[in-house]
Amino acid sequence: MGNTNMAKRTAVVTGAASPRGIGVAAARQFAAAGWAVVLVDRDLQGANAAAADINRTAGVQALAVPCDVTNEASVQQAAQRVRQEADLPTVGALANIAGVPEPATFSELSLEKWNRVLAVNLTGTFLMCKAFVPQMMAQRYGRIVNMSSITAFTGGGIFSKSAYAAAKAGIVGFTRGLARDLAPYAITANAVAPGVVDTDIRMGTTDEIEHSLSGAVPLGRQASAAEIAALFVWLCSENAGYITGTTQHINGGSYFG
Ligand SMILES: NC(=O)c1ccc[n+]([C@@H]2O[C@H](COP(=O)([O-])OP(=O)(O)OC[C@H]3O[C@@H](n4cnc5c(N)ncnc54)[C@H](O)[C@@H]3O)[C@@H](O)[C@H]2O)c1
Incomplete structure (x- = not known):
């Protein structure tokens, strides 16, 4: 964290x-908006590279923290590391x-696959909230945005099927509950x-699948990671303080809610 301007708050x-x-794009945009950033990932090398680049280009504090979001001890360690970092607001x-996708259809779906996709997407979100929300409650301010x-x-499309749908629907319900529980603390969730976003999450899928994913979108293309990241950062802005418990659809016209 060599080249730094002091940010007012930190975004994890x-x-x-x-x-x-989308995570790296969000970290970049939080930094551009003046937030200090903590990049949490099981891939420390990738997070370190992104953090160094953000620090160099945006000039805010950017810290990479290794963490498997499915593992409570790992998540708690990450939160402790952030609390101990004296430079971070x-x-x-x-x-x-x-998050991770799960392309198995119902017939192909094993309990192991089911547990894995729920662990990363849904339980990971819960564990991160358990670790980081108490400090927000104490300071009576916070913004949570879940993917x-x-x-x-x-219920699924060409690529992601029912287990992924269940995990991502679980996040909608969990977020609504969080919004209710945390509103008295001026924390929004x-x-x-x-819809379909142009990232490496479907690495290894064929061009044919990618074209049919884009072709099914009324706007005729996939979203960029930056377009999704911008919504995360805006939902964390001061201007978004009266929005809570919502699910924001961003899909090029594929689904209207
Ligand atoms: N790309 C899309 O089309 C799309 C559409 C809708 C929702 N999403 C969701 O957006 C999120 C980001 O997707 P992306 O396309 O940027 O994917 P990506 O594969 O590029 O990035 C996912 C990141 O999550 C990290 N990760 C995976 N498991 C982890 C774990 N257990 N602990 C910590 N980190 C872990 C990976 O290392 C990686 O850096 C996911 O939750 C995904 O389900 C993606």
């Missing part, structure tokens, strides 16, 4: 290692973006439900 972003991913925003998906509403 999970899933922030994949160079073309208090955490004002938590963007739970880490859902259009799949929660459509919202979910973002993108």
